Amino acid sequence: MATLSDVARRAGVSPATASRVINGSSKPVTDELRERVLRAVAELQYVPNAHAQLLARAHRTAVGVIVHDVSDPYFAEITRGLQRVAGDRGLLLTICNSYRDPDRELEYVELLRGQQVAAIILAGSGYHDATFTRLLNEKLAAYEATGGRVAVIGRHEHSGDAVMPDNRTGGRLVGRELCELGHRTIGVVAGPQVLTTTTDRLAGLREALAEHGRSLPGHRVRYAEFDRDGGVAATAALLDAEPELTAVVALNDSMAIGALALLRSRSVAVPREVSVIGFDDMPIARDVTPALTTVRLPLVEMGARAMSLALDPAVPQPRTELVAAELVRRDSTGPAPQLMPVRPRAGGPAGPTAARPPRASDPDRPSRPTARPPAP
Amino acid sequence: MATLSDVARRAGVSPATASRVINGSSKPVTDELRERVLRAVAELQYVPNAHAQLLARAHRTAVGVIVHDVSDPYFAEITRGLQRVAGDRGLLLTICNSYRDPDRELEYVELLRGQQVAAIILAGSGYHDATFTRLLNEKLAAYEATGGRVAVIGRHEHSGDAVMPDNRTGGRLVGRELCELGHRTIGVVAGPQVLTTTTDRLAGLREALAEHGRSLPGHRVRYAEFDRDGGVAATAALLDAEPELTAVVALNDSMAIGALALLRSRSVAVPREVSVIGFDDMPIARDVTPALTTVRLPLVEMGARAMSLALDPAVPQPRTELVAAELVRRDSTGPAPQLMPVRPRAGGPAGPTAARPPRASDPDRPSRPTARPPAP
DNA sequence: GCCCGCAGGGAAAAGGCTTTCACTGCGGTA
DNA sequence: TACCGCAGTGAAAGCCTTTTCCCTGCGGGC
Numbered sequence: 165m166a167t168l169s170d171v172a173r174r175a176g177v178s179p180a181t182a183s184r185v186i187n188g189s190s191k192p193v194t195d196e197l198r199e200r201v202l203r204a205v206a207e208l209q210y211v212p213n214a215h216a217q218l219l220a221r222a223h224r225t226a227v228g229v230i231v232h233d234v235s236d237p238y239f240a241e242i243t244r245g246l247q248r249v250a251g252d253r254g255l256l257l258t259i260c261n262s263y264r265d266p267d268r269e270l271e272y273v274e275l276l277r278g279q280q281v282a283a284i285i286l287a288g289s290g291y292h293d294a295t296f297t298r299l300l301n302e303k304l305a306a307y308e309a310t311g312g313r314v315a316v317i318g319r320h321e322h323s324g325d326a327v328m329p330d331n332r333t334g335g336r337l338v339g340r341e342l343c344e345l346g347h348r349t350i351g352v353v354a355g356p357q358v359l360t361t362t363t364d365r366l367a368g369l370r371e372a373l374a375e376h377g378r379s380l381p382g383h384r385v386r387y388a389e390f391d392r393d394g395g396v397a398a399t400a401a402l403l404d405a406e407p408e409l410t411a412v413v414a415l416n417d418s419m420a421i422g423a424l425a426l427l428r429s430r431s432v433a434v435p436r437e438v439s440v441i442g443f444d445d446m447p448i449a450r451d452v453t454p455a456l457t458t459v460r461l462p463l464v465e466m467g468a469r470a471m472s473l474a475l476d477p478a479v480p481q482p483r484t485e486l487v488a489a490e491l492v493r494r495d496s497t498g499p500a501p502q503l504m505p506v507r508p509r510a511g512g513p514a515g516p517t518a519a520r521p522p523r524a525s526d527p528d529r530p531s532r533p534t535a536r537p538p539a540p
Numbered sequence: 541m542a543t544l545s546d547v548a549r550r551a552g553v554s555p556a557t558a559s560r561v562i563n564g565s566s567k568p569v570t571d572e573l574r575e576r577v578l579r580a581v582a583e584l585q586y587v588p589n590a591h592a593q594l595l596a597r598a599h600r601t602a603v604g605v606i607v608h609d610v611s612d613p614y615f616a617e618i619t620r621g622l623q624r625v626a627g628d629r630g631l632l633l634t635i636c637n638s639y640r641d642p643d644r645e646l647e648y649v650e651l652l653r654g655q656q657v658a659a660i661i662l663a664g665s666g667y668h669d670a671t672f673t674r675l676l677n678e679k680l681a682a683y684e685a686t687g688g689r690v691a692v693i694g695r696h697e698h699s700g701d702a703v704m705p706d707n708r709t710g711g712r713l714v715g716r717e718l719c720e721l722g723h724r725t726i727g728v729v730a731g732p733q734v735l736t737t738t739t740d741r742l743a744g745l746r747e748a749l750a751e752h753g754r755s756l757p758g759h760r761v762r763y764a765e766f767d768r769d770g771g772v773a774a775t776a777a778l779l780d781a782e783p784e785l786t787a788v789v790a791l792n793d794s795m796a797i798g799a800l801a802l803l804r805s806r807s808v809a810v811p812r813e814v815s816v817i818g819f820d821d822m823p824i825a826r827d828v829t830p831a832l833t834t835v836r837l838p839l840v841e842m843g844a845r846a847m848s849l850a851l852d853p854a855v856p857q858p859r860t861e862l863v864a865a866e867l868v869r870r871d872s873t874g875p876a877p878q879l880m881p882v883r884p885r886a887g888g889p890a891g892p893t894a895a896r897p898p899r900a901s902d903p904d905r906p907s908r909p910t911a912r913p914p915a916p
Numbered sequence: 917g918c919c920c921g922c923a924g925g926g927a928a929a930a931g932g933c934t935t936t937c938a939c940t941g942c943g944g945t946a
Numbered sequence: 947t948a949c950c951g952c953a954g955t956g957a958a959a960g961c962c963t964t965t966t967c968c969c970t971g972c973g974g975g976c
Contacts, residue, residue, distance in 0.1 A: 165656075165686040167932055169797075178956045183934060191935095192953065209682035215591040216932035219961045234635075235620060240611030247637070260636060261623070275632075278590035280541075306585035310541040392827070421827050430827075451768070451797050453804075453829030459818035473807075543962060554926045559964060567965095568923065592962035595931050920975085931968080934958080945950080 166208040174204040186212065193262070210400050224282035225476065226256040230272045232264045232288045236391070237446040238416065238463065242287050242317060245467025251477060255282065262288075264390075266296045273303045283313040283474035287467070289361035290319035296506055297321045313476035317466055324482045325473040327466050331361055334459040334489030335368020338413055338441055341457075341491055343376035346500035347411040347439065350380065353398040353423055354415045355390035362387070365415050365443060384409075388419070395422020403430070410438060412501045417442040420456055424496070435498035445492055454495035461489055542584040551580040562588065594656060596812070602632040603850070604652035604662040608640045612767070613822040614792065614839065618663050618693060621843025629851060631658065638664075640732070640766075642672045644888045646857035649679045659689040659850035663843070664696035665737035673697040691850035693842055696736055701849040703842050707737055710835040710865030711744020714789055714817055717833075717867055722876035723787040723815065726756065729774040729799055730791045731766035738763070741791050741819060760785075764795070771798020786814060786876045793818040793825050794831055800872070811874035821868055830871035835867055 172313040174180040184191050185201040193201075203273030204210070218225065227250050232240040243259060250257045258279065260272040276284050284307065291297070304314050304322060315325040318479035324533055342350055351367065368378050386402050395414055399422065403409065412427075414420035415422075420442030424434060432438050434454055442449060466487055473483060551864050553573055561577040571576075580586070594601065603626050607615040619635060626633045634655065636648040645662075660683065669675070675903050680690050680698060691701040718726055726744065731738040746756050762778050762916040764770035771790055775798065779785065788803075790796035796818030808814050810830055818825060821836035842863055849859060895903060 169932080169933095179933080180935080180956060180958095184955095187934085189935090191955090194954070197955085209679070211653045213595070213656060213932050214651070215594040215656060216656075216961090217934075218591040218929095219589070219595055220933040220935080221961085222934090234610055235613070235616030237611070240616070243609060260720050274587050275590070277587045280589060280591060295819060303585070385962090392823070421824075425827055447768070448737055448797075451801055475826075490976090544964095545962080555963080556926060556928095556965080557924090560925090563964085565965090567925090570924070573925085589962055592931095593964075595933090595961090596963040596965080597931090598964095918976085921973095922971085923970105923972085925968105925970085927966105927968080931962105934960085936957105938955105938957080940953105940955085942953085943951095946948090 166210045167234045171204045171208055171210050174208065175200040177201060218280060224280050226258055226278035226279060226281045227283040228258040228260060228279065228281040228431040229285040229287055230262055230269055231259045233261050234259055237448065238444055239287060241463035242467035246285060246471045249468045249471035252452060266291055266293065270299060270303060273307065275309050277312065283315065285315050285317065285470050285474055286319055286322065287317040289359040290321045290360050292360060313474045313478060315470045317470045318361060326484045327470040327473065327487060329487045330489045331364035331460045332368035335365040336372040336445060337459055337489060337491040339372025341497065342411050342439065342441065343373065343378060343440065345497060348378060348500065349385065349409050350411045350413060351402040351406055351409045352380065352385040352413045352415065353395055353402065353419050354385050354387045357387045362415055369413060380515040390416055391418045392422040394420030394425045396445055399423040399426040412438060412440045414440065414442050417444045417446040417456060417458055420458065421452055424452055434496055437501060441497050450494065455497065457494045457497040458492050459489045460492045462487060542586045547577065547580045547584055547586050550584065551576040553577060557686060557739050582842060600658035602634055602657045603659045604634040604655065604657040605663055606636045606638055606648045606672060608644055608664045609637050610635055613824065615663060617839035618843040621840040622661060622847045624906060625844045625847035642667055642669065646675060646679060652828050653683050653688065659691065661691050661693065661846050661850055662695055662698065663693040663734040666697045667851065668734050668736060680859045689854060690849045691846045692848045694737060702860045703846040703849065703863060704860055705837045705842060706865045707740035707751060708744035710819060711741040712748040713835055715745045715748025715865040717873065718787050718815065718817065719749065721756060721815065721873060724754060724876065725784050726760065726787045726789060727782055727785045728756065728761040728789045728791065729771055729778065729795050730761055730763045731795065733763045738791055766792055767794045768798040769823065771795030772802045774800040775799040778867040788814060788816050790818050793820045793822040793832060793834055796834065797828055800828055810872055815873040817873050826870065833870045833873040834868050835865045836868045838863060
């Protein structure tokens with residue numbers, strides 16, 4: 165590997181001059197020498213050793229983010245926002261996947277510290293785990309004590325700058341929507357119980373249901389992984405135990421897609437028999453059938469704001485930016501079916517469809533009801 | 541930021557001893573001193589400076605990958621495979637998004653070289669661009685000349701180790717399937733024309749059609765971005781120009797999802813009126829409606845194999861691993877409609893559906909026809 | 917009682933770069 | 947003419963680790 169000295173030697177100058185030419189120092193260099201150095205660089209295909217540079221230079225040139233999994237669209241979107249702001253400021257973004265393993269998260273904080281990053285962003289739900297939280301805060305505090313900056317997205321535990329999606333209000337929106345559509349027996353397909361995102365969303369949902377005089381008994385909440393297969397499993401369990409359900413709330417869109425898949429496989433019509441509602445508004449939500457009603461979080465913007473927070477000069481008291489959630493009505497929700505049971509059909513009009521079980525999509529239903537039934 | 545000297549001073553030992561304790565050197569250290577050092581480390585929350593370590597140590601400890609965009613499921617899957625193998629060997633993976641910008645790709649090669657990575661993986665389609673290819677190969681050669689290892693996924697341009705998805709055969713599978721289903725007028729929703737992935741898949745498709753005595757005139761191929769919105773745009777253009785189309789081939793699944801969305805918005809029944817077929821078999825393909833018929837590429841495995849290739853000791857002659865593509869039949873393809881036009885319905889039986897346009901999902905069609913009509 | 921070998925520890929070099937400081941001419945001012 | 951200042955360059959001091967090499971005792975074999 166060619167080094168700066170090699171370049172300098174070949175150009176017949178000192179390393180100092182070579183360095184000055186290569187990274188456009190403010191010190192002037194004669195065109196003659198500059199030319200020689202540049203030629204040597206090209207001939208040797210010289211690339212500066214980034215680690216040596218980092219060691220020699222004072223200022224940090226990278227930032228790090230710890231997410232659960234970048235390939236999860238939720239984090240992919242957030243990362244896009246982070247990336248944009250970091251890129252604008254000429255900083256490199258190192259992405260670390262914790263795969264929801266608290267220990268790995270801790271390790272990654274150390275690793276990023278070791279990399280001398282200018283800032284660490286923690287994206288994704290926190291855990292209900294006092295020991296872990298304390299450990300994490302200690303590590304973050306140590307990092308901040310040496311000038312490191314920290315921002316979190318959607319985590320309560322850290323006392324510094326934060327971008328907080330309003331999961332609770334999002335949950336309320338879901339609850340209100342379903343109540344107004346007349347749903348009374350609502351099941352929840354929830355992510356891991358240890359995640360604050362799960363409990364926050366659930367708490368909001370519960371509040372809204374309570375306001376409408378409904379309850380959400382524990383047996384109608386099923387916890388599983390926050391992904392498609394978790395959604396399948398939890399929905400299956402829910403449906404088996406509570407056949408009279410008219411709505412399924414999934415606590416994120418991936419789970420909702422799993423719920424949709426399971427319902428389709430069981431030939432349950434959505435939304436005629438069961439409504440499904442998701443959370444996050446991932447890009448794919450509009451492309452599943454029926455298009456998913458969900459709660460939108462401006463994920464890219466959340467990422468961008470978190471990075472800005474982390475990169476702007478520190479202020480004495482921590483800033484928290486609450487990000488509003490917004491209900492997006494699509495085709496997977498509809499009015500609750502009448503109390504008369506729909507499955508075993510009560511001898512409807514004979515026709516080609518009579519012998520078939522009801523199917524996933526209901527062609528009779530326009531893509532969006534223009535008038536909605538009044539809340540009961 | 542605490543340094544090793546700080547630790548050593550606090551423990552009352554030399555930096556050498558502190559270093560030995562901290563990274564378990566083979567040199568023995570008294571328990572007494574070891575204890576003191578460890579305590580100092582804990583008290584100072586010392587984390588070694590990764591860059592200084594890299595500089596001092598001989599061996600490389602990271603690998604890099606350049607993808608078009610990790611948040612694209614195609615690359616997310618590949619990256620997962622890369623990550624797995626790298627992780628198993630205790631190497632860190634640095635991910636770079638080129639966003640399909642050749643210049644940025646070039647820059648990233650330099651950057652990764654500067655980071656002293658042990659290997660560079662180039663994932664994703666190459667370009668039909670001789671200048672760029674030459675430049676890239678020069679940079680890669682320079683990197684390899686200094687002991688760097690390179691592996692590519694799905695790129696012809698590089699002469700070294702490669703994992704090559706059999707895009708051409710995949711294209712043939714698509715063509716054969718559609719021909720056997722009786723389709724004659726087939727449109728293609730293609731990715732950017734400069735990408736070899738696009739042209740390879742297209743070439744295979746053309747071959748298969750030719751073998752069945754059909755042709756694919758240029759005006760039935762529309763090029764757009766390799767994403768959902770590209771799929772929407774290209775499909776719209778295609779449909780407007782070629783209303784008699786009975787099948788749409790999308791050259792990747794994202795575009796296929798866009799095609800599905802556009803067809804749905806135009807109330808064209810899939811697959812009754814138009815069949816849609818994708819490519820890649822991204823996880824979401826099974827969850828759209830109708831579930832997408834597509835060509836499966838074992839993406840995770842491709843990533844894993846590429847990383848193994850790059851990390852195994854170099855061999856004199858480059859290895860190329862061809863990865864087989866496989867057709868996955870789902871619900872978005874079906875027999876070509878009869879030549880009698882289907883849209884303007886020929887006065888079918890009166891009923892509640894008569895006044896409505898045909899809709900995206902056809903409840904009359906079982907999820908998979910058990911017997912397929914013979915090819916004409 | 918001597919010397920050898922080794923356990924245990926420290927000094928210092930190396931790794932590649934940036935940057936401060938010092939040095940050399942030169943043009944310009946007093 | 948003597949000096950000041952500055953443009954242009956190089957020497958060298960870091961930056962933080964790792965690791966080689968060397969030194970000091972000490973125990974054991976003869």
